[in-house]
Amino acid sequence: xxxxxxxxxxxxxxxxxxxxxxxxxxxxxxxxxxxxxxxxxxxxxxxxxxxxxxxxxxxxxxxxxxxxxxxxxxxxxxxxxxxxxxxxxxxxxxxxxxxxxxxxxxxxxxxxxxxxxxxxxxxxxxxxxxxxxxxxxxxxxxxxxxxxxxxxxxxxxxxxxxxxxxxxxxxxxxxxxxxxxxxxxxxxxxxxxxxxx
Numbered sequence: 001x002x003x004x005x006x007x008x009x010x011x012x013x014x015x016x017x018x019x020x021x022x023x024x025x026x027x028x029x030x031x032x033x034x035x036x037x038x039x040x041x042x043x044x045x046x047x048x049x050x051x052x053x054x055x056x057x058x059x060x061x062x063x064x065x066x067x068x069x070x071x072x073x074x075x076x077x078x079x080x081x082x083x084x085x086x087x088x089x090x091x092x093x094x095x096x097x098x099x100x101x102x103x104x105x106x107x108x109x110x111x112x113x114x115x116x117x118x119x120x121x122x123x124x125x126x127x128x129x130x131x132x133x134x135x136x137x138x139x140x141x142x143x144x145x146x147x148x149x150x151x152x153x154x155x156x157x158x159x160x161x162x163x164x165x166x167x168x169x170x171x172x173x174x175x176x177x178x179x180x181x182x183x184x185x186x187x188x189x190x191x192x193x194x195x196x197x
Contacts, residue, residue, distance in 0.1 A: 003089070008045040010091035011035065012099040015051050015060045023119045027146050028097065031115055032067045034151050035095075039071065042159075046073040047091060051099075053078050093158050098127040106141075107179040111166060113158040114142035115151060133176060140169060 019025060039046050046068065052060040061075055076087060088094055088105055095113040096102035106112045116128035125131060129142045137143070140157050143150040180186070 005092040006090055007092050008047055009035075009039060010047045010049055010088055010094045012049045012088070012094060012096035012101050012105075013051040013060065013064075014097045014099050015063060017052070017056060017059045017063075021119065021124060024124060027117045027119070029067065030146070031097070031117055031151065032064070034148055036068055036071050038152065038155060039073075044093075044159075046071070048073060048075050049084070049087065049101075050076055050078040053080070095155070095158065098129065103129070103177045106170070106173075107177045109170070111158050111161070112141060113154040115154065116142065116144040117146035117151075120144070130173075130176065135173075140165070 014028075035046070038044075048064050050057055050060055052058075057077055061077070064073070064075060084101065085104075085108070088101070088110065089108075092111060093113075094102065094105055094110055095115065097115055097118065102112045102114060114129035118124055118128065128144050129135070130139075138145060138150065140161070141154060143154050
């Protein structure tokens with residue numbers, strides 16, 4: 001999308017009510033509390049892109065409602081056939097902990113920050129940004145550390161980084177999730193299989 005984006009934060013939720021890893025929940029809540037303070041300090045509106053459907057959505061909304069009590073925020077509920085890409089395209093600054101949608105947003109020219117502050121234990125560590133590609137534990141727009149200084153560093157770059165810097169980063173990490181407009185590569189492979197048959 002080339003439309004003018006809102007200078008607001010869109011947080012891509014990775015909420016899981018069934019998660020039984022107490023440190024995962026603790027770390028996530030600590031980050032959310034930090035986010036609440038950061039957004040208030042920098043006068044940035046928060047939009048939370050919900051993950052859960054139906055009953056899970058109710059729990060998710062209650063969870064964020066308790067954390068962001070007293071702060072103005074917008075909860076975008078998940079539902080079947082939700083135009084998710086069109087929604088995140090509305091916002092200039094997107095963040096997540098470990099959502100694949102975040103990586104897709106990066107490949108689609110979006111500004112995205114990853115806060116992978118979950119425990120460094122198997123198998124939970126495999127969901128961290130760039131784990132499969134053996135990328136360093138922190139970089140310009142991501143961190144796997146669980147401290148306020150790192151959170152702020154990533155956020156400040158997503159919000160204040162120059163477009164030219166982001167362009168270089170997309171070229172450097174283009175293999176994370178290549179963007180193939182209209183699925184030309186996939187269609188070419190399918191047609192090749194059909195012709196063989």
